[in-house]
Amino acid sequence: MASFLDLTKERDAHIEERMRNDHMTWLITTRPDGRPHAVAVWFLWDGDTILIFSRPNNQKIRNIQANPNVLLAIDDTRQGDDPITIEGTATLLAIGDVDTSLAAYLEKYGEGIKEIGLTPEQMAAQYSQAIKIQPTRAM
Secondary structure, rough: OOOOOOOOOOOHHHHHHHHHEEEEEEEEEOOOOOOOOEEEEEOEEOOEEEEEOOOOOOOOHHHHHHOOOEEEOOOOOOOOOOOOOEEEEHHHHHHHHHHHHHHHHHHHHHHHHHOOOOOOHHHHHHHHHHEEEEEEOOO
């Protein structure tokens, strides 16, 4: 289980529950010129790390290559009254290095993948860059 959370504390247990169940987060990276870059992404929390899939040649990937420090901002609530921010370090992985997580990711996002008109195979081909984030702090 995540060492950055103390699940005996109410707020940390709430953060863990949100990380497990929410479907969208904002991934914030830093461009080489220092400007922030924010993009909404799907994510999978496995209790230790966060997994995100991306197209391989987009801005967030270039940003992570230059600076692996990232921020996630989670708030699926419509009122914006329960935001959670998570600081972490991102690592780019080969798609073959995440096989054990693919089934859980497809379980969480299978309907969403269908809604955007893709099959799981098409999704894996287009979003072939895996990003693993090791959280270091949650607020």
